[in-house]
Amino acid sequence: xxxxxxxxxxAPPYYAVIFSSxxxxxxxxxxxxxxxxxxxxxxxxxxxxxxxxxxxxxxFGITAAYFDSEASIAAWRAQAEHAAARDLGHRLxxxxxxxxxxxxxxxxxxxxxxxxxxxxxx
Amino acid sequence: xxxxxxxxxxAPPYYAVIFSSxxxxxxxxxxxxxxxxxxxxxxxxxxxxxxxxxxxxxxFGITAAYFDSEASIAAWRAQAEHAAARDLGHRLxxxxxxxxxxxxxxxxxxxxxxxxxxxxxx
Numbered sequence: 001x002x003x004x005x006x007x008x009x010x011a012p013p014y015y016a017v018i019f020s021s022x023x024x025x026x027x028x029x030x031x032x033x034x035x036x037x038x039x040x041x042x043x044x045x046x047x048x049x050x051x052x053x054x055x056x057x058x059x060f061g062i063t064a065a066y067f068d069s070e071a072s073i074a075a076w077r078a079q080a081e082h083a084a085a086r087d088l089g090h091r092l093x094x095x096x097x098x099x100x101x102x103x104x105x106x107x108x109x110x111x112x113x114x115x116x117x118x119x120x121x122x
Numbered sequence: 123x124x125x126x127x128x129x130x131x132x133a134p135p136y137y138a139v140i141f142s143s144x145x146x147x148x149x150x151x152x153x154x155x156x157x158x159x160x161x162x163x164x165x166x167x168x169x170x171x172x173x174x175x176x177x178x179x180x181x182f183g184i185t186a187a188y189f190d191s192e193a194s195i196a197a198w199r200a201q202a203e204h205a206a207a208r209d210l211g212h213r214l215x216x217x218x219x220x221x222x223x224x225x226x227x228x229x230x231x232x233x234x235x236x237x238x239x240x241x242x243x244x
Contacts (some may be wrong), residue, residue, distance in 0.1 A: 006218065014221065016140060018226075020127075022127065037193065052142045053184075057178075062186060090233075095127065096231070096233065098230075103227060107221065109218070
């Protein structure tokens with residue numbers, strides 16, 4: 001039922017944008033509409049590999065979005081509609097956020113299905 | 123109210139372990155007890171910098187744990203009680219999980235308070 005919550009990623013290396021945020025209590029409808037639109041847009045972004053995202057009942061969320069390169073992250077950052085949404089997020093939707101950009105060096109998962117997991121240990 | 127959900131991290135570089143998981147519906151009490159114990163243990167682990175974690179109502183969660191080096195991650199991985207818990211997680215508590223180890227290269231956050239945010243853009 002939940003396998004579509006997991007990103008299907010190639011073997012490392014690739015890049016991660018780790019975005020943690022605390023939602024404000026403002027504008028839930030606008031937030032949801034824009035979030036859905038950002039998913040649509042990022043999926044069309046060159047170099048986008050996949051994302052995983054979750055948020056608990058208190059409004060604390062983490063999204064990890066994966067890209068093939070720093071250049072692809074920079075291009076997504078510069079995308080105009082994304083930039084406008086980000087600005088609204090900073091001003092309205094998030095009480096606080098933290099973003100970290102990281103180079104993924106190794107990965108593994110389970111249960112161990114060769115078709116969906118990359119090699120090595122952590 | 124929620125600032126304790128955010129890790130207070132030094133300026134990059136440092137390392138992230140990004141762990142996404144789908145909980146099974148088994149052994150909620152044992153899972154919670156062990157999760158709390160792992161937090162206690164990892165806080166005592168040399169090189170541990172902080173973590174952020176959230177899980178939605180469907181049981182899909184993401185935890186990002188931060189360490190100063192790959193060596194600190196390896197030491198935490200080898201910690202005996204952690205290894206035992208990890209084995210139970212793989213067999214019992216998680217229907218599926220994915221783990222990625224990444225080197226954080228830059229970070230920023232908001233609202234912009236100089237004391238809690240590191241430099242640069244993403």
